[in-house]
Amino acid sequence: MRREQETLDRLLLRLAELRREAAAGLRTTLALQGTHLQARLERDVAAGEGAGRLAALDAVESGLCFGRIDHRDGISRPIGRIGIRDGDPERTPLLIDWRAPVARPFYLATGHEPMGLTRRRHITTEGPTVTDLHDEILDLTDPTRTGYEDHDADAVLLAALGSARTGRMADIVRTIQAEQDRIIRAPRRGVLVVEGGPGTGKTAVALHRAAYLLYAEREQLARRAVLIVGPNPAFLGYIGDVLPSLGETGVLLASLGELFPGVRADGTESVRSAAVKGRAAMADALARAVRDRQLLPETVPALPGHRADPAARPDPGDYEAENTLPEPALLVDHEQHGTLWLYREMAYAARDRARATGLPHNLARPHFAYAVVDALTAQVADRLGADPYGGPNLLGPDDLAQIGKEIATSADVHSAIDELWPPLTPQELVTGFLADPGRYLPEGDAAAIRRTGGPWTPADVPLLDEAAELLGVDDSARLAAEEAERQERIAYAQGVLDLSAGSETYEFEDEESEVLAAHDIVDAERMAERQEEADHRTAAERAAADRTWAFGHIVVDEAQELSPMAWRLLMRRCPARSMTLVGDPAQTADESGAGSWAQILRPYVGDRWTHTRLGVNYRTPAEIMARAAAVRRAVHPEFEPPRSVRSTGTEPWFERVAPDGLAAAVLAAVRRETPDEGRLAVIAPAALHPALSALAGDGLDLTRQVVLLAPRDAKGLEFDGVIVVEPAAFGDSDLYVALTRATQWLGVVHAAPLPPGLGDDPVREN
Numbered sequence: 029m030r031r032e033q034e035t036l037d038r039l040l041l042r043l044a045e046l047r048r049e050a051a052a053g054l055r056t057t058l059a060l061q062g063t064h065l066q067a068r069l070e071r072d073v074a075a076g077e078g079a080g081r082l083a084a085l086d087a088v089e090s091g092l093c094f095g096r097i098d099h100r101d102g103i104s105r106p107i108g109r110i111g112i113r114d115g116d117p118e119r120t121p122l123l124i125d126w127r128a129p130v131a132r133p134f135y136l137a138t139g140h141e142p143m144g145l146t147r148r149r150h151i152t153t154e155g156p157t158v159t160d161l162h163d164e165i166l167d168l169t170d171p172t173r174t175g176y177e178d179h180d181a182d183a184v185l186l187a188a189l190g191s192a193r194t195g196r197m198a199d200i201v202r203t204i205q206a207e208q209d210r211i212i213r214a215p216r217r218g219v220l221v222v223e224g225g226p227g228t229g230k231t232a233v234a235l236h237r238a239a240y241l242l243y244a245e246r247e248q249l250a251r252r253a254v255l256i257v258g259p260n261p262a263f264l265g266y267i268g269d270v271l272p273s274l275g276e277t278g279v280l281l282a283s284l285g286e287l288f289p290g291v292r293a294d295g296t297e298s299v300r301s302a303a304v305k306g307r308a309a310m311a312d313a314l315a316r317a318v319r320d321r322q323l324l325p326e327t328v329p330a331l332p333g334h335r336a337d338p339a340a341r342p343d344p345g346d347y348e349a350e351n352t353l354p355e356p357a358l359l360v361d362h363e364q365h366g367t368l369w370l371y372r373e374m375a376y377a378a379r380d381r382a383r384a385t386g387l388p389h390n391l392a393r394p395h396f397a398y399a400v401v402d403a404l405t406a407q408v409a410d411r412l413g414a415d416p417y418g419g420p421n422l423l424g425p426d427d428l429a430q431i432g433k434e435i436a437t438s439a440d441v442h443s444a445i446d447e448l449w450p451p452l453t454p455q456e457l458v459t460g461f462l463a464d465p466g467r468y469l470p471e472g473d474a475a476a477i478r479r480t481g482g483p484w485t486p487a488d489v490p491l492l493d494e495a496a497e498l499l500g501v502d503d504s505a506r507l508a509a510e511e512a513e514r515q516e517r518i519a520y521a522q523g524v525l526d527l528s529a530g531s532e533t534y535e536f537e538d539e540e541s542e543v544l545a546a547h548d549i550v551d552a553e554r555m556a557e558r559q560e561e562a563d564h565r566t567a568a569e570r571a572a573a574d575r576t577w578a579f580g581h582i583v584v585d586e587a588q589e590l591s592p593m594a595w596r597l598l599m600r601r602c603p604a605r606s607m608t609l610v611g612d613p614a615q616t617a618d619e620s621g622a623g624s625w626a627q628i629l630r631p632y633v634g635d636r637w638t639h640t641r642l643g644v645n646y647r648t649p650a651e652i653m654a655r656a657a658a659v660r661r662a663v664h665p666e667f668e669p670p671r672s673v674r675s676t677g678t679e680p681w682f683e684r685v686a687p688d689g690l691a692a693a694v695l696a697a698v699r700r701e702t703p704d705e706g707r708l709a710v711i712a713p714a715a716l717h718p719a720l721s722a723l724a725g726d727g728l729d730l731t732r733q734v735v736l737l738a739p740r741d742a743k744g745l746e747f748d749g750v751i752v753v754e755p756a757a758f759g760d761s762d763l764y765v766a767l768t769r770a771t772q773w774l775g776v777v778h779a780a781p782l783p784p785g786l787g788d789d790p791v792r793e794n
């Protein structure tokens with residue numbers, strides 16, 4: 029114990045030193061008053077890196093060193109949250125990062141396969157103090173004993189599992205199990221599906237895998253960032269501490285509703301509405317909605333005499349005879365050229381030309397516009413330059429170019445084009461679509477999603493993203509502005525270089541001189557580029573603001589919940605298809621899930637994906653799991669639950685009351701059962717929440733000692749104790765989820781009879 033304490037003291041001192049260095053470095057960097065572009069740039073980059081490093085060093089102090097491995101050759105290695113080296117010239121390693129290859133035996137070595145180890149030690153600390161040791165002997169022939177040998181190899185794991193919950197998920201870096209370690213360290217390429225029942229550590233494994241990949245492939249992933257997708261913001265809050273505690277901050281955590289930059293999708297809607305919006309058929313429906321916005325009004329006049337013979341040009345005289353033409357829906361008043369006629373055939377030809385480009389709507393729009401302008405130019409040319417003797421048009425190319433320009437810059441021509449091929453934002457398209465979905469969907473589905481106004485919902489986000497793909501962004505104006513700005517910067521940089529060249533002393537011109545002037549190494553263009561790079565947000569921050577960002581890796585938790593439309597969005601965010609998908613089909617809320625993994629993945633990766641399973645439930649004690657499994661089996665007789673790693677000896681309790689006494693019984697149970705330490709959740713159908721409002725806080729704060737949840741909101745969370753209220757009102761999978769949230773005890777309060785399976789055993793009387 030004393031030796032471990034000494035090691036920890038040394039490590040904490042070195043950590044403090046590193047922190048001081050990082051903080052001082054950051055201060056110096058920020059104080060740099062560089063006026064020179066290059067100096068400013070370097071300062072910003074260094075400041076960004078320094079701040080990140082400081083945050084990481086701050087976050088890893090608690091439980092910094094949690095293990096030690098002793099090798100057969102006599103070397104001992106302390107294992108910790110990050111790697112730490114001494115300040116000596118050799119930079120001697122003092123602490124080994126848990127993710128380093130040499131740390132791997134800490135997680136995998138067994139007596140059967142000791143991987144060169146004689147001993148594995150778990151070190152328990154509280155703040156800066158070592159409080160306990162557990163040694164496992166891996167080489168029975170090694171006679172040395174320390175007195176901390178533990179016959180129960182799982183003691184440290186069981187202590188972690190039995191500890192009181194805080195409302196925030198903790199990392200499992202001390203006790204990662206072998207089956208979990210293999211998943212955490214699996215290669216990054218390709219799609220890895222991790223399936224497992226409740227409490228098997230899927231979330232924990234997914235987060236540690238993100239930390240591992242960031243360590244093992246820092247170069248690529250720091251630039252491209254890792255995205256972690258969770259089911260809702262409350263869940264993301266619950267898991268939000270895990271990666272920082274592992275020293276990783278450069279990850280974007282987001283729920284589906286947060287993946288369309290500029291849109292806050294916090295509206296709610298019916299389950300059916302979300303399910304309809306999630307169907308793959310919506311992609312096609314939206315594509316049709318876009319084409320509808322390119323529909324030419326029937327009232328656009330047909331070219332006189334044109335229908336019968338499309339090649340025949342009309343008699344220019346007809347243009348004057350306005351009142352002989354059909355309803356003139358698109359007459360354009362042009363200042364110089366008088367009335368221009370946009371005939372239906374012209375508009376159709378323009379549309380065909382634009383569609384033939386295959387470009388998204390907004391990008392094809394300029395092609396439509398060019399075609400219309402060309403046609404109108406020809407019309408004016410016919411009018412102005414027609415040879416009265418029937419010869420070729422009298423106007424020359426310059427005249428035509430001039431007329432074209434006049435037409436192209438006319439506001440009236442623009443509004444005519446806008447009417448026929450309007451520029452559209454995804455928001456406009458989806459708003460229009462939701463207001464009148466009956467044009468694209470069967471009436472039942474249309475009725476479920478029809479909406480005018482109101483906030484965006486998470487299920488709208490994949491629709492917005494799909495719309496953004498179909499529409500494209502015509503950023504030619506922005507790009508032109510950026511290019512102009514770039515040219516300006518080059519001119520500025522050239523000025524700076526000229527000045528610095530002008531201020532050279534003659535020594536610099538000395539042939540012998542080895543000193544290089546600025547302009548020897550950077551030309552104006554390079555310097556301007558560097559100035560342009562002055563966006564020092566982290567990759568994760570930039571990714572959050574960019575819909576088209578391609579992530580280096582995506583982790584999806586509760587992946588079974590995502591709709592086909594949501595998968596389309598996520599796959600677009602990861603063209604490299606480097607993904608970890610974790611989920612449990614048995615916990616799928618029936619309406620919205622996308623079906624089997626094979627069905628989900630086939631369109632994107634064919635059958636090139638890997639499937640793994642986690643089979644041990646670390647959360648739910650055996651007594652509770654038996655009930656949850658019985659409920660599940662009542663509906664799916666073939667169901668196989670995960671094996672609980674522990675049992676508490678405490679059977680779930682049941683309390684049946686009269687319907688009007690339900691709320692009072694729940695409140696009394698809460699008073700009776702609220703633990704001194706740890707968290708209690710009451711999971712009740714939303715209809716009962718008003719009667720239980722005494723338990724509800726402001727918003728969903730999982731760190732409150734008692735939390736009131738609707739069945740849907742319980743997914744992914746855990747509590748020491750759980751009271752399930754009126755389970756007969758829960759859907760199958762919701763009930764299974766609710767019953768598997770407790771780490772210690774489960775109570776059920778009900779007025780209606782219990783659902784099949786749940787009450788099969790004797791009921792405890794309260």
Ligand SMILES: Nc1ncnc2c1ncn2[C@@H]1O[C@H](COP(=O)(O)OP(=O)(O)OP(=O)(O)O)[C@@H](O)[C@H]1O
Nearest residue numbers: 200203204205226227228229230231232646647744
């Ligand atoms: N190796 C481990 N060491 C310590 N605790 C662990 C380990 N593996 C899992 N746990 C704990 O088990 C609990 C369940 O883990 P997690 O939430 O990741 O499971 P899950 O499979 O995502 O569950 P669900 O599907 O029910 O949401 C957590 O408290 C987690 O910390």
